[in-house]
Amino acid sequence: MSTPDRDQRQRFLFEHSDIRGEILSLESSYQTTLSKANYPPAIARLLGEFLAGACLLSGTLKFEGSISLQASGRGSLRLIMAECSHHQNIRAIAQTRPDLLATSLDEANAEEAPGLKTLLGANATLAVTINPERGERYQGIIPIESDSLSQCLESYFRQSEQLATGIWLSANGQRAAGLLIQALPEGVQSTDAREEHWRHLCHLASTLSAQEQLELSHNTILHRLFHEQSLRLFTPAEMSFSCTCSSARTLEALASFGKEELQAMLAETNPVEVTCQFCHHHYHFTRADIESAFKSTTATMH
Missing domain, CATH: 3.90.1280.10 (HSP33 redox switch-like)
Structure with a gap:
């Protein structure tokens, strides 16, 4: 089995098409984040997914600044937030209602931890906030309608950015990983060919298991999924935990x-x-x- 990458985000392009991608692995930066508080395993996994999501979205920005994902609700999970800067520095936090959380975890299926929507409760929202170092702050807010953060982020891109985007996130308390593919608006391909190619790539990406995503190297994953495609890989960026407080x-x-x-x-x-x-x-x-x-x-x- 290939050795997984550690704390790296790598951009790639599908040649002769309008589709780009990002692949990410977090290890020590994720573990450092978790070491700052005593999080239950279910919350630790969600924090990993939020960190991976923030890192992937940060890689799509074309300017200096930071991007944060923040979900809030009235359930056992009151707030969860992750942030990534253009320097590839990450940080995250979760705030719970301990009594409600204990009940939620007790009631959960032993083999499957409660998901995002379940933990946040009714009327929960997800805010994607972009803070450029120069220019105005932007925030998009959508209702959380799924237990899957990946699906929530895909909905955000459909509603706010109008970009077809596929996102796959995994975390296990030790490592976190993410994969993003996104259709660009340039229009190199015809509409029919573009849509067919997009559906095909999403189908290939959806065959990736959480275990593979967390345990395999980026090169191995990309080869397994897209070996019939022509990919252009860019130099990986190193991710690290860093707090902006002073x-x-x-x-x-x-x-x-x-x-x-x-x-x-x-x-x-x-x-x-x-x-x-x-x-x-x-x-x-x-x-x-x-x-x-x-x-x-x-x-x-x-």
Whole structure:
């Protein structure tokens, strides 16, 4: 069996067609993300899928910035979010309602963990947010109508981008993997030939099992699926865990609470401790730190 790739995303093109692809494997970056909190296996797997999805979508961007996937609902899983930047840095977080989650997991089939829609509950939504370093922020929101994140993302592309997109995601708590193929709007092929080729490639990709996706190398997977196709492979990009929090950013966010609320915090504890939800780094700010930041924020507003 071929050795799986680790923490790499690789772009490829189907020659003489209007279809591109991305293939991804995460290992140490995924495990580092999970090490920041004690997630149940079902949530850890979903986080892996969200990370893989964010990485695949980030690879389709043509500008510098970041993209995040965030789902929220009123069920046992309150919020789950993953982010990937153009530097290939990733981070993720999940927030649960522990009592409800325990019930959901107890009621689940022993061989199959509850899916995304089940955990999030009714009226859950998925937000895809693009944050360019220059230009305006964009966000698309769709209702979550499937337990499969892959199907939700495919729906997002149909509704928001109007691009035919196939996405396959897998995670097992140790590794996460993803495969994306997408029809481009250039129109090299005739409409009939294009649609037939697209259906054929989706059929081939759908034969990939989760075990194969998690255990085989990118080259082996692409050869098994598309050995009759002519592929152009690009240099892989290395993915890694990295949090964008900093002392300055955290202090700026703290200063935005308002003077009265800050005074109440300081009356209760000095210094004030703030913990990043993503990397769990602890920041400590004295009264002087907070007052200086508040004055700076107020001056900027005026």
